[in-house]
Amino acid sequence: MTEWRDSAALVISVSDGAKERRDHAALDDLLATGNARLRVYREGECVFVDPIALDVTDVTARQVSRRRIAASTVPDALDAWQGHGPAADQPVDSASVTLVTARVLTMTLSWARDDEALPRLRTTLWKLVPALGRVTEHPVLAYPAPHPGADR
Known part of the structure; x- marks a missing residue:
């Protein structure tokens, strides 16, 4: 059994819209102070749970966003939504709350136990589309920052 990490903390951030998500970064x-973090957020009706991050080598909020934009069929619209999308106007239904809560608790328990599922949870974006009753998982890997002159 893994010993409990006395100084370890897991910060879970939940947001309903782009304005609240600006603080996610x-x-x-x-991560540099030894704390782990987990982000949960909505974009319209959809709910996302980012990969859990344990240290500075894990995927950042910006990297998750860029991966999603790169994979989108409408990248400009998604980029605009992520930056300025309104807070959700409808509450999450109880079935969706149950699914999201189960995902967060599963990830938290895996972190607390330092179990074998943790490496996969560090690289997996989880998405719930309530209207379809669909849950999907998407790989998101951390990458080194590009050279400062790379975007010229």
Whole structure:
């Protein structure tokens, strides 16, 4: 059994819209202090749970966003939505709350136990589309920052 990490903390951030999500990138700073973080957010009706991050080598909020934009069939619209999308106007239904809560608790328990599922949870974006009753998982890997002159 893994010993409990006395100084370890897991910060879970939940947001309903783009305005609240702007602070998600700041949570990446927690990783340098030995704290883990988990982000849960809505975009319209859909709910996302980002990969859990344990240290500075894990995927950042920006990397998750860029991966989603790159995979989108409408990247400009998704980029605009992520930056300025309104908070959800309808509450999440109880079935969706149950699914999201189960996902977060599963990830939290895996983190607390430092179990064999943790490496996969560090690289998996989870998405719930309530209207379809569909849950999907998508790989998201961390990558080194590009060279400062790379975007010229």
